[in-house]
Amino acid sequence: MPRAISVSDHASHPAFSPKNNFLSLNTDILVDMIFCELSVRDILCLRRTCKLLYQLSHQPVIWKRLLLKYPIPINPLPPSVVYSMSSLSGFEAERLVVRAMGVTANWKSEIPRLFKAWRFPMWSDISSIKLVPGGKYALVSVCRGYQYAISLCILDHRVKIAYTMSMLGTGTKAYNIELKYMRYKGVLGLTLAFMRRRPKKKDAHVNVSQHDDGPQVDFPVPMQYDILTWRVPYDVLHAVPDPRFPQEEHWHHTHELPQSFETISCISAPARFDFIDLDEIDGDPYLVCTQGRIVMRKNLHTGVVSHFTCLTLFPFEQADGPKPYRIRAIRILPTQRELLIVRTSDRDAREPVFLELYRIPTDDETAFSERASPPEVKPRSWTCFYEGAFMTDVRISAHGLPIPEDRSGVGRRALHVEPPPVSVYAVANHNAAIIHYRLWPERVPTADVRKLEENAFELPIEEDLTAATVGSEWGAGITEDGGGDSATDPEHLEPSSVAPVQATLEELPNAATGGLNTPSTASTSGSKEDNLVPIEETTFRFQIRGPTFSRFAFALKPKLPHKVRFLPGLSRPLLYGTAIEDRTISLPMVTMYAYADTARPPSPDTRWPEDAEWRAQAEKECEWAGGIMKPRSTDQVIGFLPFLNKEQRTTFAEGLLAIDWEDSSGRVCVASKQEPQTVYILDFAPTPTEGKDGHRRPLPVPDVDQVFRRPG
Amino acid sequence: MPTIVSVDDSTVPGEGSSRLLLLVSSDNKHIVVEEDIMSRSRFISKQVEGFEATSQRHAILLPFSSFVLNKVIEYCSHYRGYYLLEDDPDAAPPGRSPVREWDQEFLDVDRNMLLRIIKAAHYLEIKSLVGSCARAIADMIRGKTTEEMREILGVENDFTPEEEHSPSSKCTG
Numbered sequence: 001m002p003r004a005i006s007v008s009d010h011a012s013h014p015a016f017s018p019k020n021n022f023l024s025l026n027t028d029i030l031v032d033m034i035f036c037e038l039s040v041r042d043i044l045c046l047r048r049t050c051k052l053l054y055q056l057s058h059q060p061v062i063w064k065r066l067l068l069k070y071p072i073p074i075n076p077l078p079p080s081v082v083y084s085m086s087s088l089s090g091f092e093a094e095r096l097v098v099r100a101m102g103v104t105a106n107w108k109s110e111i112p113r114l115f116k117a118w119r120f121p122m123w124s125d126i127s128s129i130k131l132v133p134g135g136k137y138a139l140v141s142v143c144r145g146y147q148y149a150i151s152l153c154i155l156d157h158r159v160k161i162a163y164t165m166s167m168l169g170t171g172t173k174a175y176n177i178e179l180k181y182m183r184y185k186g187v188l189g190l191t192l193a194f195m196r197r198r199p200k201k202k203d204a205h206v207n208v209s210q211h212d213d214g215p216q217v218d219f220p221v222p223m224q225y226d227i228l229t230w231r232v233p234y235d236v237l238h239a240v241p242d243p244r245f246p247q248e249e250h251w252h253h254t255h256e257l258p259q260s261f262e263t264i265s266c267i268s269a270p271a272r273f274d275f276i277d278l279d280e281i282d283g284d285p286y287l288v289c290t291q292g293r294i295v296m297r298k299n300l301h302t303g304v305v306s307h308f309t310c311l312t313l314f315p316f317e318q319a320d321g322p323k324p325y326r327i328r329a330i331r332i333l334p335t336q337r338e339l340l341i342v343r344t345s346d347r348d349a350r351e352p353v354f355l356e357l358y359r360i361p362t363d364d365e366t367a368f369s370e371r372a373s374p375p376e377v378k379p380r381s382w383t384c385f386y387e388g389a390f391m392t393d394v395r396i397s398a399h400g401l402p403i404p405e406d407r408s409g410v411g412r413r414a415l416h417v418e419p420p421p422v423s424v425y426a427v428a429n430h431n432a433a434i435i436h437y438r439l440w441p442e443r444v445p446t447a448d449v450r451k452l453e454e455n456a457f458e459l460p461i462e463e464d465l466t467a468a469t470v471g472s473e474w475g476a477g478i479t480e481d482g483g484g485d486s487a488t489d490p491e492h493l494e495p496s497s498v499a500p501v502q503a504t505l506e507e508l509p510n511a512a513t514g515g516l517n518t519p520s521t522a523s524t525s526g527s528k529e530d531n532l533v534p535i536e537e538t539t540f541r542f543q544i545r546g547p548t549f550s551r552f553a554f555a556l557k558p559k560l561p562h563k564v565r566f567l568p569g570l571s572r573p574l575l576y577g578t579a580i581e582d583r584t585i586s587l588p589m590v591t592m593y594a595y596a597d598t599a600r601p602p603s604p605d606t607r608w609p610e611d612a613e614w615r616a617q618a619e620k621e622c623e624w625a626g627g628i629m630k631p632r633s634t635d636q637v638i639g640f641l642p643f644l645n646k647e648q649r650t651t652f653a654e655g656l657l658a659i660d661w662e663d664s665s666g667r668v669c670v671a672s673k674q675e676p677q678t679v680y681i682l683d684f685a686p687t688p689t690e691g692k693d694g695h696r697r698p699l700p701v702p703d704v705d706q707v708f709r710r711p712g
Numbered sequence: 713m714p715t716i717v718s719v720d721d722s723t724v725p726g727e728g729s730s731r732l733l734l735l736v737s738s739d740n741k742h743i744v745v746e747e748d749i750m751s752r753s754r755f756i757s758k759q760v761e762g763f764e765a766t767s768q769r770h771a772i773l774l775p776f777s778s779f780v781l782n783k784v785i786e787y788c789s790h791y792r793g794y795y796l797l798e799d800d801p802d803a804a805p806p807g808r809s810p811v812r813e814w815d816q817e818f819l820d821v822d823r824n825m826l827l828r829i830i831k832a833a834h835y836l837e838i839k840s841l842v843g844s845c846a847r848a849i850a851d852m853i854r855g856k857t858t859e860e861m862r863e864i865l866g867v868e869n870d871f872t873p874e875e876e877h878s879p880s881s882k883c884t885g
Binding site for chain 2: 021022023024025026028029033034037038039041042045046048049050051053054
């Protein structure tokens, strides 16, 4: 007997629905198929059409898929399971994507926009601020009377918005805070290192914390300088601000937690430390700090310390004579186990700038522990540039290499994506020019990343440099006309035209390089086995010579009438200008600029076609945002950032206490002398906000075209 | 109301080639297709499995017009014998469907027709066709303003003016 099928079975099916419009489609099709085909901008527009689509556009699957394949770098989350892809809320995924897109477009736009300015009280005087990558937390060095402490603040809290989570006394003022997400004894956490100084004798009756952090201060009593390393375990980071607990329960809950800050290392010395950096190398947490030309590295896990002295730069420095070269900035490059050091001369502007890569020794290699005079070590590779200018501010950007063991949703996508270049920024000749060295990432099989080490070291420094001195043209590359004899005089760099104009010289006309003789092309041309290395088994390294290195310099015209400093961030540095007067500790902040590097990276390695695909997608994604927020012309590297309104501007006219910039979330934290207990937060990225109930606000969202359009 | 039609196995044209299926559209048109062609549809495959269990073959009634059905059959016959990754329930990747030029030309129809095809494809469980249609719909609204999107999709604005112009919506988001 034939099976009976009646037509009425289908009557309820949407295909029979009389209303043949888009909304009659199955929700699965709408969410899973159509929304997932659209870009961020289209989703934001579509969600404004009607209530049903508004609701559907919040489905986590849409944003999580976008997040996974989003080609623009996304700000990191705390790398723990709490933020894994499965537990990430749709709202959080959306916020990550919208922020990344917004800050990228805003930074390049003709008139960058300040989206939101807000503030919160600290109840103590602020002396410095450091934002944690991702912009979710901030570490603030504070003082109340004569008590000094570091406080950890959360900034994107659902209920309380921003408040101090925990605080620990430091004895004297903490400054130069550095931090990193690292593993310590197998546990992931936020590790921070900072400097402090105190009189050697306790009864010295001198408050050393009142003085400037700089090296100029001459104290009347013998001093002791410390570098303290603290750790905040993830449990604390996540459990303390958990908004789900009612007040009473929350109190009990937080008391069961381990202590927020745990001291894991303390280094003391009678002389001042200059720079600190933290990073994880081969699974071990490392602290590197410098003291004059001595570099000290400590494995925080084993506690093994070793020192080395940077090489005497002959002929500019004599073995037993004056040593005018000074370390200006350091950065650990963990994959290649090297330390990038920038050294400049204090004596003569005509002496070159040195970029060096020193190998960070392992615990086994630390046979020498002579602390008084550690041995001089040769760099693995070096480059020098005859810039013909004094460097007033030198900064190195963070490296964008993925956090090891990153279990957050962002970590899953970031693992094989090309990081931005490591950049060295320098302000030259009293704000007349900006010099930018880029170390583009070079993708190499993980097994080959340190292959360069195997070669013998030859440093023909004497002959090489003499040759370069003769052949080079002073100051070439800074001026628009490309140097020449007339550029010898730094005054020649005096600007004449109105806008900051770029004068690019991508080639390296005035460089002398040295180091190991393994050209990177040797591995690129590679044997056939190299082609078989899957992208999962590759990593990145940064070189200061060869095709993955480039130099860029431009004159500021007119010369900026204030002292400019860099806040490097990761790939989008912020320039801020303070008054030239240098008598006071806190200078008034005058202005801020967005520095957007428009250079295209060197062509990607053809062995891994994924890189080229990602780049093409990123360009496409930036295109629509560029259509709404008009980008600056490519020669306008610097864009003026709108500051606060007139009233708030006067707040900063008296003096700037602390400033920090976190570029992946587009967030600036500032504190002024006039209101020393208030943290001002400037958001340069559009950020959707979350209601107390965890729902997205506002409802419905405003028109994206309106949001991104510049005011007026 | 279409009658139930029993297809005799004698209509099978012979060993080696595919058996035939009788599809009945909502406008009561009888369409005979080879089973091979329609095997892309999981719905039809399941029906056929049902026939084998009961050793009875009969017509399959479908809730859409012959015009739409013919279009779907055209799609299926074009990809007859092809392996499309999205149709494989075990290997189907999530997210965007691949661009196929023929599909783009094939789906170059008006909005109503496109909606009918996607619904039919969803009913018949042909994932590759649903994906291609979704891509076509997405292409229509890509880069458009909210107003234009409403017009293209035939959607009415049901937000109250208060919601749309609430002060909170002025802030960024």
